[in-house]
Amino acid sequence: MLNAYLKKELRDFTLDAELTVEDGETLALLGSNGAGKSTILKLLAGLMKPDEGRIELGGLVLSDTAKRIFRPAEERRVGYMFQNYALFPHMTARENISYGLLMQKLPKRDCALRVGELLETLGLSEVADEPVTKLSGGQRQRTALARALAPHPALLLLDEPLSALDSKTQERLRGTLAGVIRQEEIPCILVTHSVLDTLSVADTTAVLERGRITARGTPEEIVHNPAYGFATAENPNMFRGSVWVKESGAVCVRVGCVDFRAVTTLSGVVTVSIRPEELILSRSRLESTAVNSFAGRIVKIADAPEAGTKFVQVDIGIPLTAAVTQQSVERLAFTEGERVTVTCKATAVNVFG
Amino acid sequence: MNLQTNRKTAARVGTTILTAALIFLFLLFITLPLISLFTRISPADMLTALTSPSALQALALSAATALVSTVIVILFGTPLAYINARVRYPGRNIVDTLTDLPIVLPPTVAGLALLTAFGANGMLGQYFSLFGIKIAFTTVAVVIAQIFVASPFYIRQARASFEAVDAEYEYASRTLGAGVVTTFFRVTLPLAAGSLLSGIIMTFARALGEFGATMMFAGNLPGKTQTMPLAIYGEMQSDMAVSIALSIVLVLFSFAIILIVKYLGNREAAKYA
Numbered sequence: 001m002l003n004a005y006l007k008k009e010l011r012d013f014t015l016d017a018e019l020t021v022e023d024g025e026t027l028a029l030l031g032s033n034g035a036g037k038s039t040i041l042k043l044l045a046g047l048m049k050p051d052e053g054r055i056e057l058g059g060l061v062l063s064d065t066a067k068r069i070f071r072p073a074e075e076r077r078v079g080y081m082f083q084n085y086a087l088f089p090h091m092t093a094r095e096n097i098s099y100g101l102l103m104q105k106l107p108k109r110d111c112a113l114r115v116g117e118l119l120e121t122l123g124l125s126e127v128a129d130e131p132v133t134k135l136s137g138g139q140r141q142r143t144a145l146a147r148a149l150a151p152h153p154a155l156l157l158l159d160e161p162l163s164a165l166d167s168k169t170q171e172r173l174r175g176t177l178a179g180v181i182r183q184e185e186i187p188c189i190l191v192t193h194s195v196l197d198t199l200s201v202a203d204t205t206a207v208l209e210r211g212r213i214t215a216r217g218t219p220e221e222i223v224h225n226p227a228y229g230f231a232t233a234e235n236p237n238m239f240r241g242s243v244w245v246k247e248s249g250a251v252c253v254r255v256g257c258v259d260f261r262a263v264t265t266l267s268g269v270v271t272v273s274i275r276p277e278e279l280i281l282s283r284s285r286l287e288s289t290a291v292n293s294f295a296g297r298i299v300k301i302a303d304a305p306e307a308g309t310k311f312v313q314v315d316i317g318i319p320l321t322a323a324v325t326q327q328s329v330e331r332l333a334f335t336e337g338e339r340v341t342v343t344c345k346a347t348a349v350n351v352f353g
Numbered sequence: 354m355n356l357q358t359n360r361k362t363a364a365r366v367g368t369t370i371l372t373a374a375l376i377f378l379f380l381l382f383i384t385l386p387l388i389s390l391f392t393r394i395s396p397a398d399m400l401t402a403l404t405s406p407s408a409l410q411a412l413a414l415s416a417a418t419a420l421v422s423t424v425i426v427i428l429f430g431t432p433l434a435y436i437n438a439r440v441r442y443p444g445r446n447i448v449d450t451l452t453d454l455p456i457v458l459p460p461t462v463a464g465l466a467l468l469t470a471f472g473a474n475g476m477l478g479q480y481f482s483l484f485g486i487k488i489a490f491t492t493v494a495v496v497i498a499q500i501f502v503a504s505p506f507y508i509r510q511a512r513a514s515f516e517a518v519d520a521e522y523e524y525a526s527r528t529l530g531a532g533v534v535t536t537f538f539r540v541t542l543p544l545a546a547g548s549l550l551s552g553i554i555m556t557f558a559r560a561l562g563e564f565g566a567t568m569m570f571a572g573n574l575p576g577k578t579q580t581m582p583l584a585i586y587g588e589m590q591s592d593m594a595v596s597i598a599l600s601i602v603l604v605l606f607s608f609a610i611i612l613i614v615k616y617l618g619n620r621e622a623a624k625y626a
Contacts, residue, residue, distance in 0.1 A: 047524050073527035080528040086521040090543045099539075103530035151530060 002155055002187040006043050007052040015039055015211035021187035021204075023058075028190045028202030028219060036211040037191040038083070041157045044189070045080050046073035057187075058154050074103070079153030083160040085144035087132040093143045094119065094128040100151035118146040122176070138169040145180060156181065156188040162197055171352055174200050175266070195223050199240050200271045200352060224319060236311065236321040237274040243267045243351070250291075253351060257317045261291045264351035271352040276304070278348035279322035281312060282341045283332065290345045296320070298338045301329065314342050387604055394597045402598035410576045411584035411599060418492065418580060419560040422499035426507045426556055434511035435537070439520065449512075456505045460565025463501050467570040471497065494571035495578050499560035506559050510552025514545035547621035551614045558610045562603065 002021040007014065015036040021027045029037045042048040044055060046062065049070060055062040057078075062071045087096050097118055101111040119125045122142040127135055132143060141161065148156060161177060162170045178201045181188050190201055198205055198219045205222040207215040215222060220240060241255035243266055252259045253272050260272060280286070285293060296316035304311040310329050313321045320342055324334075334340065394402070402408055433452065437445060455463060471478045471488040481488055488494055518541050526536040542549075564582040571578035573587050581599050588595040 042524075045524075045528050047527065072532070073524070074530050074532050076528070077530075078528050080525065082521055082525060084521070086519070086525040088522060088525070088540055088544075099526070099531075100529035103535070147525075147529070 001058065002044075002189075003054075003056040004044060005053050006040060006050050006055070008039065008043065008048070008050050010036060010039065010211060013210045015043075017208070017211065017213050019189070019206070019213075021189060023187060024182075024185045025204060026181055026188040026190055026202045028192055028198040028205045029208050030192060030195075030198055030205055030222065031208035032193060035208045037208055038159055040208070041080065041159055041189065041191055044155065045078045045157060046071060046076050060154075077151070077154040079148035079151070079156045081144050081148045081156075081158045081161055084164055085140050087140055087144055087147070089131070089133050092129050092131055093124055093135060093139070096132055096143055097146045097150050099147065104151055114150060115146075118150055121180070122146050136169075137165045138173055141165060141169075141173055142176070145177065149180070149184065154186055156184060156186055158188065158190045160192055160194075161190065162194065163192070174271075174352060177201060195238055196271055196273070196352060199223060199238055200269075236276060236313075236319075237272075237279075239272045239318060240269065241272050242269050253349065255318055258294065260349045261346040262349040262351050263346050266351055273350045273352065274320070274344060274348055275350075276311060276321050276323035278344050279320065280343040281314070281322050281324055281328075281332075281334065282343065285341050286343050288343065290343045292346065292349065293341060293343045294320070295339065295341050298334060298336050298340055301334065301336055312340075314340060316342060390597060390600055390604065394594060394601070398594055399598045399601065402592070402594040403602070405592070405595055407575060407579075407584060407588060407592070408595045408599060411579055411581045412602070414492070414495070414576070414578075415561055415580040415582075418495045418499060419557050422496045422503060422560045423507075423553060423557045425496070425500055426504045427553060430504055430508045431511060434508050435515050435541075438512045438515035452508045453505050455502050460502060460563070461569055464498065464566035464569025467494070467498060467501060467566060471570070489570060490572040490574065490578065492571075492577055495567055495580060498566040498570050499563045502563050502566050503556045503559040507552045507556040510555065511545075511549055514548035514552065515541065517548065518544045547617050547624065551617045551621075554610055554614055554617075558607060561606070 001023055002019065004019045005017075006019075007016050009015075012034075013036075017036075017040060019027070019040070029040065031037050039048065043050050043053070044062075050063065050065060052065050054064045054066070057076070061067075061069055062076050063069055087093075088099065091099070094115060097115045098111055101114060106114075116125075119128050122145065124139060124142055124146065127139055132140060135143065141164070145161070148158075158177075158181075162173060165173065174197065181190075181201060190197065192198060202219050205217060205219045206213045207222060215225070217225075223238060224236075239255040241253040241260070243251065243253050243262075243264065245251055250261055251264060253262050253264070253270060254260075255272055260274075262272070264270070280290070285295070294316040296314040298312055299315045299319065300311075300313040302311050302313075303309075304323050306323070308326050309323050310326055311321050312324050312329070312334060313319055322342060403412075433448075437449060468475060468489060470476050471481070471494070473479070473482050473487065473489060475489075478488060488497070522540050522544065523536050526540045527533075531539060561580075562582055563580070564586070567578065567580060567583060568586075573579050573583045575584075575587075579587060581603060585596045585599050585603075588599075
């Protein structure tokens with residue numbers, strides 16, 4: 001378990017945060033650029049000194065300003081994955097991953113075994129002996145993850161682990177990342193500004209604003225709380241759900257008490273995203289080829305970011321937001337509290353690992 | 354074609370010719386004296402001159418002293434260059450300026466300064482004299498003069514080389530369990546190596562060419578303090594052939610050095626791009 005209280009004077013504000021992360025728990029630190037997220041990671045890793053604070057990891061005090069304790073970074077057993085990976089450019093993927101084990105003076109055989117196992121799990125065996133400069137973005141990301149995990153760290157820190165990748169690769173690796181992290185029985189902190197990363201990887205979420213943690217909760221609670229504006233920033237319709245297959249063979253994703261029909265080959269826990277423009281609102285149930293149709297009540301009608309359109313939030317058991325033109329809202333005379341039907345096609349339900 | 358475009362074309366041609374002429378004249382100015390050196394001696398005479406005892410002595414002494422001073426500069430200059438590249442501390446600019454100073458200082462000033470410090474009656478030298486240790490006008494003085502004059506070439510380049518290595522690589526190494534020293538040798542040094550090598554070569558070349566400070570502080574004693582540049586000056590009166598032969602050696606060597614450094618620089622730029 002990680003227990004940390006950190007205070008540090010930064011250029012524009014004071015970082016002042018308290019964190020608790022259980023073994024096997026992944027905490028997502030969500031916040032805009034310059035909120036102090038990376039600073040927290042650097043303080044935890046011992047790459048920066050706090051002005052005031054205490055860090056305790058698995059019963060071991062890593063740092064305590066009151067008692068003048070400061071363990072240097074190399075004695076903290078912290079796995080750190082840097083935003084741009086910081087892979088050693090003069091080494092191969094295998095040498096990068098072996099580095100931490102080499103420092104532990106592990107017998108060569110054990111070292112090779114552990115590295116081989118990681119290369120295998122992360123699908124890097126074929127490029128293991130390539131210099132890292134020759135690897136693709138996704139391969140570098142996995143190498144960096146393997147390097148951080150190799151020496152069996154007591155704490156895993158991930159700084160924007162997917163942000164340097166194109167969206168296709170991000171989609172592919174999000175599942176890998178979530179799977180690998182879940183297997184580790186250590187506290188993990190993920191710094192991100194991506195709602196999708198938070199929903200798919202994190203167990204708990206904390207919002208960091210100007211150096212202070214302003215909210216804490218499950219990823220769903222935070223992401224869908226309009227006060228933080230995360231959901232509306234990227235997409236208001238993002239949920240965590242689980243895939244199951246009906247007797248009829250239809251693939252469904254269950255979010256809360258709602259089943260969405262979807263097209264996906266994924267299984268288990270997934271993140272669902274539906275673009276508000278893909279949702280159709282009607283007074284009565286539509287007879288159409290669209291298979292997803294839910295009855296609900298209009299909770300709120302608000303201006304959408306795009307001019308001339310409205311966001312209509314409908315409660316169908318979960319809050320679902322549809323983007324509708326101003327004209328349509330007026331023409332159909334939708335009002336808050338009214339009963340409506342929401343419809344969309346199975347292909348409009350995007351499923352991420 | 355109207356008059357105006359004609360004029361423009363003429364102006365353009367004129368500019369081109371003028372530029373080419375300036376470049377040509379300048380290159381001629383640099384190469385002509387060098388070429389004329391080569392015309393003054395036949396290859397056979399050059400070989401005899403170079404194998405003369407005074408030339409061989411100067412060559413050996415130059416190679417040995419420049420090598421020793423380069424090694425000492427690396428030993429003492431590397432920690433300084435690294436700290437100045439990575440740590441912000443009050444007075445860093447002053448320290449930087451101080452280490453750069455010998456580049457612009459006239460070598461005679463350097464020689465005089467060294468004499469006042471290490472000479473028999475110098476600030477430090479007087480104490481050495483008590484123990485019968487003499488520094489000025491010995492081979493040690495040659496090395497000291499070379500270190501004084503050549504060290505900025507290494508320290509400047511080393512600082513830039515370390516600055517070019519992203520600190521994040523060092524952070525990564527630390528979190529993986531490597532201490533500061535291990536990190537330096539396993540990560541920073543290999544990444545800075547090519548660029549450091551350029552600095553080392555330049556420092557060696559500068560030490561090899563050192564004349565003024567050596568002359569004042571070490572004197573011109575054949576076999577003891579007479580390095581190649583001093584031999585060139587000393588032999589001019591007695592054996593011009595030796596002077597010319599040694600000069601040619603230095604010209605060729607310097608040309609090769611700069612070529613190598615340029616090549617290293619290009620390779621470094623392409624390596625981790």
